[in-house]
Amino acid sequence: MRHLESYRLADLPDRAYYIPDFLTEEEEKSLIQKIQSVPSARWTVLSHRRLQAWPTQLLHGSILPTADAIPNWLADSIVPRTIDLGIWNASPHACANHCLINEYEPGQGIMPHEDGDVYYPMVATVSLSAGIVLDIYGKSEDGPRKVTYRIYQEPRSLLVTTDELYTKFLHGIQEIFLDEHLNSNTVSNWDLLSNEAKENIERNGGVVERRMKRISLTFRDVKKVRNLAKILQTNRRL
Numbered sequence: 001m002r003h004l005e006s007y008r009l010a011d012l013p014d015r016a017y018y019i020p021d022f023l024t025e026e027e028e029k030s031l032i033q034k035i036q037s038v039p040s041a042r043w044t045v046l047s048h049r050r051l052q053a054w055p056t057q058l059l060h061g062s063i064l065p066t067a068d069a070i071p072n073w074l075a076d077s078i079v080p081r082t083i084d085l086g087i088w089n090a091s092p093h094a095c096a097n098h099c100l101i102n103e104y105e106p107g108q109g110i111m112p113h114e115d116g117d118v119y120y121p122m123v124a125t126v127s128l129s130a131g132i133v134l135d136i137y138g139k140s141e142d143g144p145r146k147v148t149y150r151i152y153q154e155p156r157s158l159l160v161t162t163d164e165l166y167t168k169f170l171h172g173i174q175e176i177f178l179d180e181h182l183n184s185n186t187v188s189n190w191d192l193l194s195n196e197a198k199e200n201i202e203r204n205g206g207v208v209e210r211r212m213k214r215i216s217l218t219f220r221d222v223k224k225v226r227n228l229a230k231i232l233q234t235n236r237r238l
Ligand SMILES: O=C(O)CCC(=O)C(=O)O
Pocket: 100, 102, 110, 115, 125, 134, 171, 216, 218
């Protein structure tokens, strides 16, 4: 893989990186198969998507140290490569310790939001199965929020967002069936897209239909790892 800086999205506020074909098709297939074979109780079903949290959901914004690490089937093809890119060099655990798996049916999405300060401000998102547009919004106090930037996430790609882009902007996925008006002027990572994606989008007049479910894996470093020994001690004293 080339140096991280060669994947920088220069049009976006500091900083974001986009790497197409971060995973091979075999790695993608294997991940999808594993994700789908996890017991259904492992999914949290929301009205507009469903999700799995690994190793566990957060408790009061922290990870329990008794929780295992992110399981190998989920981490192995991704986490070491993100470490090699150097993105966790300054994070508290020098590594991702948490992964959220979001699954969106066609027409589903996620409201504009911030990921907040429970996490070190760095997100590594791998997309599986289908492409989708992530919208970036400025924080505006008055009036409706406006889409400021658009990032097209191909399947098997890695998107890294950090710094001001993490702390000063919101992100979301619209609940629509067609991502439209996609071209070199509207898509911030157009130049870094695979040729195949660019050709397909151009052939379809800048439109991508969401036909299949799209899965995202968002890897982060949760700042606080709760000291379970201390909690047990405190409880015993109560
Ligand atoms: O699915 C995505 O790419 C975004 C997910 C997201 O924003 C989140 O899990 O906080």
